[in-house]
Every structure is written in structure tokens, then in C-alpha cells.
Amino acid sequence: PPWRHAAFAAVETALVASPLVSTVGQFGILAAVFAGLVLIMQSDRRRLGVFINGYRRGQTRKVALVLMVAVLGLFGLSTWGTIGGAGRWISTVCALVTFPVCYYGSMIWQRVFRRELGV
Numbered sequence: 001p002p003w004r005h006a007a008f009a010a011v012e013t014a015l016v017a018s019p020l021v022s023t024v025g026q027f028g029i030l031a032a033v034f035a036g037l038v039l040i041m042q043s044d045r046r047r048l049g050v051f052i053n054g055y056r057r058g059q060t061r062k063v064a065l066v067l068m069v070a071v072l073g074l075f076g077l078s079t080w081g082t083i084g085g086a087g088r089w090i091s092t093v094c095a096l097v098t099f100p101v102c103y104y105g106s107m108i109w110q111r112v113f114r115r116e117l118g119v
Contacts, residue, residue: 004040004043004044004106005102005103005106005107005110006103007036007039007040007043008040008102008103008106009098009099009100009101009102009103009106010036010099011033011036011037011040012071012098012099012102013095013098013099013102014029014032014033014036015029015030015033015071015075016071016074016075016078016091016094016095016098017029017078017091017092017094017095017098018030018078019075019078019079019081019082019083019091020078020082020088020091020092020095052113054067054109058112058116059112059115059116060109060112060113060116063105063108063109063112064109066105067101067102067105067106067109070101070105071098071101071102074094074095074097074098074101075094077090077094078090078091078094078095079091081094
């Protein structure tokens with residue numbers, strides 16, 4: 001469902017936005033990110049009876065790797081923007097870009113997964 005894609009995107013966006021806050025705040029965000037991932041996994045298990053790892057074998061792994069590289073790149077750029085002194089606006093832009101990238105990336109992953117299942 002759409003909320004599931006949004007939840008994944010929100011968790012990733014929080015991670016990319018974390019350089020905007022203090023170090024203590026970053027630890028809080030990291031704790032919230034882990035809690036969000038656990039809640040998503042529990043929700044999947046409750047709804048579907050299983051949690052499917054995004055790095056599973058097949059074409060879905062390629063989608064997951066592209067998403068991972070994109071998020072790591074955005075996180076790195078966000079960190080450079082705040083720590084490197086290039087400007088906090090860079091972190092804000094990276095966070096704003098992360099949500100739609102991860103939302104649509106999650107939808108693409110699901111589409112590829114369903115295709116692999118023959119559904």
C-alpha cells in the first residue's frame with residue numbers, strides 16, 4: 001500500500017536529513033530510523049506473514065542496490081554540506097530529494113518483485 005512506500009521513504013529521508021541537527025539529535029534520529037525499520041518489518045510480517053529482504057536474489061537486488069547508492073550519495077552530500085561548510089541548504093535539498101526517490105524506488109522494487117513472482 002502507498003503508506004508502506006511512504007514509511008520507507010520517511011525513514012530514509014530522516015537519515016539523509018540527520019546532519020542538519022546536533023550530534024545528540026543525530027543519535028536520536030538514528031534510534032528513530034532503527035525503530036521505524038523494526039516497525040515496518042513487524043507490519044510486513046503481520047500483513048503478509050513474512051518480511052522480504054530487499055537484497056534478495058534476482059532483479060530486485062539491482063533495484064535495491066541503485067536505491068542504496070542513491071541514498072548513500074545523498075547522505076554523503078548532505079553530510080558534506082553541513083560539516084564541510086558548503087551550506088546547510090545542501091542537506092535540506094538532499095532530504096527533499098530523498099523522499100520521492102525512495103518512494104518511487106520502493107514502488108519499482110515492488111513491481112519488479114511481483115513480476116518475478118509471476119503475479
